[in-house]
Amino acid sequence: MVGSITYLMLLFRLTSHKTSSTASTTTPLRHAFERRVEEVKPMKSDINALILDYLTTEGYPSAAAKFSKEANLKPRQEEDSVRARQKIQHFIHLGSIQDAIDALNELEPQVLDNNPSLHFALLRLQLVELIRTYNSTPNGDIGPALNFASEQLAPRAPTNPEFLEDLEQTMALLVFPSDKLEPTLAAILDPNLRRSVADRVNKAILICHDQRRDAAIRNLVRLRAWAENAVRDRNIEVPARIELGLDSIELPENGNDAMVT
Numbered sequence: 001m002v003g004s005i006t007y008l009m010l011l012f013r014l015t016s017h018k019t020s021s022t023a024s025t026t027t028p029l030r031h032a033f034e035r036r037v038e039e040v041k042p043m044k045s046d047i048n049a050l051i052l053d054y055l056t057t058e059g060y061p062s063a064a065a066k067f068s069k070e071a072n073l074k075p076r077q078e079e080d081s082v083r084a085r086q087k088i089q090h091f092i093h094l095g096s097i098q099d100a101i102d103a104l105n106e107l108e109p110q111v112l113d114n115n116p117s118l119h120f121a122l123l124r125l126q127l128v129e130l131i132r133t134y135n136s137t138p139n140g141d142i143g144p145a146l147n148f149a150s151e152q153l154a155p156r157a158p159t160n161p162e163f164l165e166d167l168e169q170t171m172a173l174l175v176f177p178s179d180k181l182e183p184t185l186a187a188i189l190d191p192n193l194r195r196s197v198a199d200r201v202n203k204a205i206l207i208c209h210d211q212r213r214d215a216a217i218r219n220l221v222r223l224r225a226w227a228e229n230a231v232r233d234r235n236i237e238v239p240a241r242i243e244l245g246l247d248s249i250e251l252p253e254n255g256n257d258a259m260v261t
Contacts, residue, residue: 048067048071048073049073050220051067051071052067052068052071052073055067056082057206058202060082060086084103084107085107085202085205085206087103088100088103088104088107088198088201088202088205089198089201089202091103092122092125092194092197092198092201093191093194093195093198095129095132095194097122097123097125097126097129098126100122100201101122101126104201104205107205108205108208110208111201111204111205111208115204116156116159116160117160117162118200118201118204119156120153120156120160120163120166121197121200122197122201123152123153123156124153124166124167124170125193125194125197126148126152127145127148127149127152127153127170128170128173128188128189128193130144130145130148131145131170131173131174132189134174135173135178142174145174149167149170149171153167154167169184169185169188170188172185173185173188173189
């Protein structure tokens, strides 16, 4: 993470110059660039703040609480609030969508009331889980999936063309064998759909709480990519490959944070 910040700071400095930098004939440019990177020293307090922001925003309550104490930083959010978001995301990752909806309505009922697209995505995912259960159960009962689709999704589908398309694709899972699905249909059963919906729910809750949707480090990485492109567009000579600087970063192993990512 330190490397990522120093690279970004240096790249911003380079973009402020219109002339291209050149290397000496005795020192390779790559070495000169790295020496300049080493001269940029971000403050440890800034690094700690980024780490705490990531743990809080992404939903690691125990790690966030522990780290804030160790780094002597004020928690960005109440631990109970972070834990509630984590619980909802965990339900979604497990495929327990009704539990997630109930927990979300208990925490912030206006989230689904004000976001029909997110509500439909959750209900559609719940239908996917019912179909998954039907497909994996010998002589399974198709009734629950059909009833849920007709009662919960069919009335909402005509209100938005995307809703209708998503419902049609999901119902196609009942027609074709799960091992012979086209890529677009197979993607519906992929765990990535759970992760995508869980991420949308997390961001919606953060917005409701007047918090940023993304951890600051994600914005920092995007800014770094923009800065590098800006440098290259101006024909300023930099190494052909600049490492992101996050190779040594490891996510916390939280025994109490059952977060699935």
